[in-house]
Amino acid sequence: MAGLPGADPLVGALGKHLALIGFMGAGKSTVGRDVAERTARPFVDTDEETERLHGPIPELFERGEAEFRRLEEQVVAEALAGPPAVIALGGGAVLSEKTRQRLSAHAYTVLIEVDVDDAWERVRGSNRPLARNEEDFRRLFDSRRPIYGEAMDALADDAESVLLAALRIVIGRAILSPESFVVVDERVLALHPLEGRDRVISVPSGEDAKSLAVVERIWRELELDRDGMIIACGGGSTTDVAGFAAATYKRGLRWTAIPTTLTGMVDAAIGGKTGINTEEGKNLAGAFSFPSAVFVDRAYLATLPAEERRAGMAEVVKTGLLAGDDVWSFGEEAMIRACAAYKAGVVLSDPFELEGRRTILNLGHTFAHALETGSGYTVKHGEAVALGLLAALRLSGLETTVVEEVLRPAPVAADRDAAWAALKRDKKGEGVFVLLEAPGRPVVTAVSDDDARRALEALIRK
Numbered sequence: 319m320a321g322l323p324g325a326d327p328l329v330g331a332l333g334k335h336l337a338l339i340g341f342m343g344a345g346k347s348t349v350g351r352d353v354a355e356r357t358a359r360p361f362v363d364t365d366e367e368t369e370r371l372h373g374p375i376p377e378l379f380e381r382g383e384a385e386f387r388r389l390e391e392q393v394v395a396e397a398l399a400g401p402p403a404v405i406a407l408g409g410g411a412v413l414s415e416k417t418r419q420r421l422s423a424h425a426y427t428v429l430i431e432v433d434v435d436d437a438w439e440r441v442r443g444s445n446r447p448l449a450r451n452e453e454d455f456r457r458l459f460d461s462r463r464p465i466y467g468e469a470m471d472a473l474a475d476d477a478e479s480v481l482l483a484a485l486r487i488v489i490g491r492a493i494l495s496p497e498s499f500v501v502v503d504e505r506v507l508a509l510h511p512l513e514g515r516d517r518v519i520s521v522p523s524g525e526d527a528k529s530l531a532v533v534e535r536i537w538r539e540l541e542l543d544r545d546g547m548i549i550a551c552g553g554g555s556t557t558d559v560a561g562f563a564a565a566t567y568k569r570g571l572r573w574t575a576i577p578t579t580l581t582g583m584v585d586a587a588i589g590g591k592t593g594i595n596t597e598e599g600k601n602l603a604g605a606f607s608f609p610s611a612v613f614v615d616r617a618y619l620a621t622l623p624a625e626e627r628r629a630g631m632a633e634v635v636k637t638g639l640l641a642g643d644d645v646w647s648f649g650e651e652a653m654i655r656a657c658a659a660y661k662a663g664v665v666l667s668d669p670f671e672l673e674g675r676r677t678i679l680n681l682g683h684t685f686a687h688a689l690e691t692g693s694g695y696t697v698k699h700g701e702a703v704a705l706g707l708l709a710a711l712r713l714s715g716l717e718t719t720v721v722e723e724v725l726r727p728a729p730v731a732a733d734r735d736a737a738w739a740a741l742k743r744d745k746k747g748e749g750v751f752v753l754l755e756a757p758g759r760p761v762v763t764a765v766s767d768d769d770a771r772r773a774l775e776a777l778i779r780k
């Protein structure tokens with residue numbers, strides 16, 4: 319629906335195919351298979367599909383390249399007519415103008431970059447018809463570049479960067495267009511002033527921002543047409559409230575997120591869930607509204623209090639356990655990239671939480687919410703998640719060393735009965751939890767009341 323004003327429900331690859339284009343030897347098939355698995359989408363490799371339907375590509379080329387391109391165009395058209403998939407296109411597929419038009423209508427197209435020397439090393443000696451002579455290969459590489467440039471929506475070089483691009487997550491400095499309104503956490507604004515900018519709406523620091531009164535004030539102060547844009551700059555509280563204001567103002571404006579906490583960068587700013595708290599509880603009013611872009615700028619982390627960083631690390635460990643990767647031991651940028659990409663993959667697999675796949679992101683959170691409620695919210699979310707992960711690992715029969723070493727959780731003071739009641743309410747009597755068969759293999763499974771209660775009690779101080 320490009321061109322319409324207002325919020326775009328199909329940001330990036332949401333609801334569309336994710337098409338990978340690029341020169342032969344770029345690794346489109348390998349990356350594509352990986353991305354398909356991580357987004358739970360079907361995978362189509364158009365070269366393989368063409369061979370399956372019509373026979374070996376070298377033989378098809380013997381009948382002339384034009385004939386091969388005609389068959390390839392059909393294969394691509396058919397893949398694009400199916401449900402959202404990850405499609406790796408043959409290196410020359412975008413030479414077809416029809417294919418380029420179809421991609422632009424039905425796919426988010428990512429160019430997998432490769433250096434010509436690497437590409438040649440990978441394909442020389444293969445039986446690819448267009449990789450028999452190095453000079454011709456290099457000439458072809460140069461001649462295709464502008465065509466790829468025309469067809470692509472984003473650039474990437476591995477599965478992680480494809481997943482980030484697919485939800486338009488950009489690691490680096492944000493671009494703040496002057497016409498947009500910046501909704502910013504007041505504490506963040508004091509630490510990172512937006513000098514010379516007038517369209518600024520500052521909101522209370524942290525969770526206090528997530529109220530209807532703040533949303534009303536944002537609505538009142540915005541002076542935007544439906545094609546305007548809101549920029550949310552702050553932690554998860556700010557992106558939740560600003561995203562919700564964007565989703566509701568004039569029936570929905572586009573918005574971009576600039577997360578300033580670790581939690582925001584690896585979790586809260588990603589995935590389109592926005593909302594506020596009501597007197598009855600947290601996140602009880604909200605909407606799905608996907609940010610048009612998420613700018614992850616690590617410069618903000620320099621001022622983040624240690625306690626908030628620890629809270630973010632709890633979500634990092636959660637993600638690493640789900641992904642089966644020790645992301646917590648990576649350097650900061652690699653860690654954030656890996657976590658953001660993991661969440662992007664899960665979100666793309668089930669954007670509106672209709673199929674339950676997003677549920678796995680709640681690893682440790684059922685116990686965490688019970689502790690938060692049972693303590694009257696004196697236990698912070700990050701601390702509660704660290705304990706919740708401990709409970710989930712214990713119930714999974716797995717080692718807890720990672721959580722203990724990275725997060726050092728200690729039992730907290732909470733009302734046992736209130737925590738148990740909250741946990742039961744959260745489960746709506748279903749007794750279903752996210753556990754791990756092994757790191758990297760989350761399962762949604764039933765746990766008996768006895769086991770759940772014992773696991774919960776172990777998290778509460780005697």
Ligand SMILES: NC(=O)c1ccc[n+]([C@@H]2O[C@H](COP(=O)([O-])OP(=O)(O)OC[C@H]3O[C@@H](n4cnc5c(N)ncnc54)[C@H](O)[C@@H]3O)[C@@H](O)[C@H]2O)c1
Pocket residue numbers: 503504505506509523524525528552553554555556558578579580581582585586587588589590591592601618619620621622623626629
């Ligand atoms: N929408 C989602 O998918 C999602 C996911 C996870 C959490 N959340 C929500 O996110 C909220 C928690 O967000 P959070 O943990 O990012 O924290 P936050 O937004 O509540 O901010 C926590 C504190 O850090 C301060 N702060 C933020 N950035 C700073 C910086 N760069 N330097 C110094 N101080 C800074 C804030 O002023 C505040 O005092 C909760 O309301 C939670 O429900 C939403």
Ligand SMILES: [Zn+2]
Pocket residue numbers: 633683699703
């Ligand atoms: Zn959380």
